[in-house]
Amino acid sequence: MTLRRSSIRPVPPYEKVCYVCNEMDAAAAKDVATGGYICSECIPYAINAEMMIISAWKNMKVRHPEPDEFNEWDNH
Ligand SMILES: [Zn+2]
Helix, strand or coil, X not given: CCCCCCCEEECCCCEEEECCCCCEEEEXXXXXXXXXXXXXXXXXXXXXXXXHHHHHHXXXXXXXXXXXXXXXXXXX
């Protein structure tokens, strides 16, 4: 599994089949690499694998993120 950038995107909480636990639940995110949805219970595990999305979500919540953190990712 090679993911240089996060393939997980936040999505509206529609009922989707989570591709991690295979249960119908309110989706928390979509993995655009696999096309699968991830429920709110499984999202912590998915996030664990892709720390990038944490930065992305923090970026949405705070007005002044640390841009250096993103540059480090982008340079790879
Ligand atoms: Zn799940």
